[in-house]
Amino acid sequence: MTAILLNYAADDWRQPTGEVAEIRSAVTGEVVAASGSGGLNFQAMLEHARNVGGPALRAMTFHQRAAMIKALAQAIMDRKEELYSISAATGATRSDSWIDIEGGAGTLFSIASKGKRELPDDTVLMDGAMEPIGKRGTFIGQHVYTSLQGAAVHINAFNFPIWGMLEKLGPTLLAGVPAIVKPAFSTGYVAEQAFRVMIEAGVLPPGAVQLILGSTGDLLDHLTCQDVVSFTGSAQTAMKLQAHPNILRESVRFIAERDSLNATVLGLDATADSPEFELFIKEVAREMTVKAGQKCTAIRRAFVPAGLLDAAEAALKERLSKVVVGDPNVEGVTMGALASATQLADVRAKAREIHREAKLVFGDFDKVEAVGEGVQGGAFISPLLFRNDDPWGAERIHDVEAFGPVSTLMPYRDLADAVFLANRGKGSLALSLFTYDAEFARAFVLGAAAYHGRVVVIDRDSARESTGHGSPLPMLIHGGPGRAGGGEEMGGVRGVKHYMQRTALQGSPRMLSAVAGQWLPGAPKTSEGPHPFRQRFGELAIGTCFNTASRTITLEDIEHFAHFTGDTFYAHMDEAAAAANPFFPGRVAHGYLILSFAAGLFVDPAPGPVLANTGLDALRFLKPVSPGEAIKVSLTVKAKTRRTDSYGEVRWAVNVTNAADEAVAAYELLTMNAI
Numbered sequence: 016m017t018a019i020l021l022n023y024a025a026d027d028w029r030q031p032t033g034e035v036a037e038i039r040s041a042v043t044g045e046v047v048a049a050s051g052s053g054g055l056n057f058q059a060m061l062e063h064a065r066n067v068g069g070p071a072l073r074a075m076t077f078h079q080r081a082a083m084i085k086a087l088a089q090a091i092m093d094r095k096e097e098l099y100s101i102s103a104a105t106g107a108t109r110s111d112s113w114i115d116i117e118g119g120a121g122t123l124f125s126i127a128s129k130g131k132r133e134l135p136d137d138t139v140l141m142d143g144a145m146e147p148i149g150k151r152g153t154f155i156g157q158h159v160y161t162s163l164q165g166a167a168v169h170i171n172a173f174n175f176p177i178w179g180m181l182e183k184l185g186p187t188l189l190a191g192v193p194a195i196v197k198p199a200f201s202t203g204y205v206a207e208q209a210f211r212v213m214i215e216a217g218v219l220p221p222g223a224v225q226l227i228l229g230s231t232g233d234l235l236d237h238l239t240c241q242d243v244v245s246f247t248g249s250a251q252t253a254m255k256l257q258a259h260p261n262i263l264r265e266s267v268r269f270i271a272e273r274d275s276l277n278a279t280v281l282g283l284d285a286t287a288d289s290p291e292f293e294l295f296i297k298e299v300a301r302e303m304t305v306k307a308g309q310k311c312t313a314i315r316r317a318f319v320p321a322g323l324l325d326a327a328e329a330a331l332k333e334r335l336s337k338v339v340v341g342d343p344n345v346e347g348v349t350m351g352a353l354a355s356a357t358q359l360a361d362v363r364a365k366a367r368e369i370h371r372e373a374k375l376v377f378g379d380f381d382k383v384e385a386v387g388e389g390v391q392g393g394a395f396i397s398p399l400l401f402r403n404d405d406p407w408g409a410e411r412i413h414d415v416e417a418f419g420p421v422s423t424l425m426p427y428r429d430l431a432d433a434v435f436l437a438n439r440g441k442g443s444l445a446l447s448l449f450t451y452d453a454e455f456a457r458a459f460v461l462g463a464a465a466y467h468g469r470v471v472v473i474d475r476d477s478a479r480e481s482t483g484h485g486s487p488l489p490m491l492i493h494g495g496p497g498r499a500g501g502g503e504e505m506g507g508v509r510g511v512k513h514y515m516q517r518t519a520l521q522g523s524p525r526m527l528s529a530v531a532g533q534w535l536p537g538a539p540k541t542s543e544g545p546h547p548f549r550q551r552f553g554e555l556a557i558g559t560c561f562n563t564a565s566r567t568i569t570l571e572d573i574e575h576f577a578h579f580t581g582d583t584f585y586a587h588m589d590e591a592a593a594a595a596n597p598f599f600p601g602r603v604a605h606g607y608l609i610l611s612f613a614a615g616l617f618v619d620p621a622p623g624p625v626l627a628n629t630g631l632d633a634l635r636f637l638k639p640v641s642p643g644e645a646i647k648v649s650l651t652v653k654a655k656t657r658r659t660d661s662y663g664e665v666r667w668a669v670n671v672t673n674a675a676d677e678a679v680a681a682y683e684l685l686t687m688n689a690i
Contacts, residue, residue, distance in 0.1 A: 442497020
């Protein structure tokens with residue numbers, strides 16, 4: 016019997032009512048599942064996300080959400096083999112599925128790690144420094160991010176049903192926003208199983224995620240300004256969705272990742288026997304065949320210096336001739352099938368459009384020897400390499416994307432020409448450059464970067480560790496301008512902010528400190544009680560302050576420090592030379608002498624809750640200190656972040672002043688304190 020895929024709405028698995036559509040194996044053409052969304056109340060799903068999922072997620076701190084996301088990643092890894100077993104029917108080889116399954120889990124692990132390390136253990140995210148407004152310091156400004164109070168609607172593509180789902184879910188959940196996931200039809204059965212794994216992990220609060228395996232019906236009619244649509248797919252569908260009257264009326268945030276005619280360029284310095292030439296050929300062939308070319312970042316246009324066009328064609332044909340097409344379950348197969356018969360027809364049609372301007376130098380539109388039994392009904396196609404000797408007069412090559420193992424090889428004349436042709440794609444997700452000439456690389460990047468979301472420069476030095484042209488990474492943005500959709504995803508914490516609202520707060524330092532959960536300059540301080548270094552992490556309150564006694568810095572101190580450290584810079588040792596410097600009145604104390612004396616003033620040396628000093632941030636030397644001047648220190652608890660069950664990080668605002676209360680130095684001290 017055909018498995019009917021279940022939707023997940025209001026924390027319940029629901030079988031669709033009415034008609035369902037059959038999903039066929041990309042390898043054999045046999046029916047593997049059926050899906051539909053009949054019977055779902057889409058407005059109720061949104062209300063459940065907003066009224067149940069949203070409040071539950073917003074009640075969690077960033078660190079709690081990060082721990083939840085890490086647990087989801089681990090659940091995927093623990094059950095990866097069952098995902099591999101069904102992924103092959105999509106036409107994906109084991110290595111293709113590795114990108115989707117373990118790459119998806121890795122993306123969640125990365126965003127969880129970013130959330131734990133870079134975000135506060137709070138629900139509010141500060142954005143930038145405090146902005147002074149009033150002259151007396153009683154009225155200030157501060158930007159903050161808070162979670163949107165709606166739902167994220169994720170409309171995903173067919174090519175990576177797991178990675179595509181997880182790379183959106185990670186930042187969304189970390190932002191504290193619930194998600195409604197809409198996988199693509201042809202590979203929805205893989206997404207459904209991965210979704211089921213996450214639900215069964217038991218770490219998601221009610222309403223955090225829901226799943227639609229079919230039409231979204233009137234879902235978009237009920238979106239508000241607090242909701243977000245994140246879409247991956249064709250430009251045609253994206254434009255249709257973006258033009259939805261309700262999305263326009265409510266100013267619904269719309270993140271789009273669309274068609275992309277990604278390019279790669281071989282530098283002018285390359286020769287047929289240079290390492291960069293070999294790396295270029297290898298990468299073009301790999302990008303054509305990994306996932307059967309069904310990658311939004313795959314190389315569609317390959318440019319080489321005109322004198323290397325014949326050599327590049329010959330090298331590519333030789334490498335492509337070794338590709339074995341067939342059933343991914345058969346040993347030795349290196350390229351599987353396209354995702355569906357519909358996709359096969361579309362790739363053939365688009366390739367024939369390109370063929371009107373370019374010569375087919377490798378492959379066949381209709382014939383391919385596919386390895387395996389029962390593959391006659393599969394969506395197989397051979398790699399198709401085109402060559403065009405006149406890219407300047409071509410149109411379709413720079414405008415038509417065949418979403419499969421299809422690429423066009425073309426010449427360029429010089430640096431400016433390479434930039435011009437790379438940018439003819441009118442905006443892409445990824446651009447790569449293979450060169451060992453750093454000056455060429457700089458000029459090329461400056462000319463091309465504005466048209467491309469990611470630029471990777473690969474040479475003999477980086478090749479061993481390079482992730483290649485087509486691999487989006489969770490810590491870097493994924494998106495691009497123009498044709499690519501104008502959106503961004505991932506990029507570490509940057510991706511989280513797409514699901515949050517940035518607000519400019521104004522008020523007194525006391526009020527804004529209370530709202531932000533951090534001490535801001537001008538806010539009240541508390542100096543009563545024991546020395547702060549005698550208080551445990553949980554005992555320290557934001558705004559706890561310690562004001563030290565003063566210490567006079569003598570000429571003997573300066574000279575001793577200079578000879579002891581070896582820092583005999585003239586400003587500390589030569590009165591005449593120092594006085595000639597416009598920044599100094601004469602000999603002055605070393606900046607690091609000031610820091611050392613400051614630490615001596617505020618440190619309580621006995622063993623206690625302070626376990627380690629882990630760093631200094633934002634250090635500034637503001638006014639020189641001359642021999643005979645005294646300094647004192649104000650040490651204030653600015654922020655706290657719990658790191659483990661045993662210790663937490665305390666961020667101290669340290670201000671060093673002179674006898675006239677003028678700021679001498681300022682920095683933020685980081686310590687680890689026992690819980």
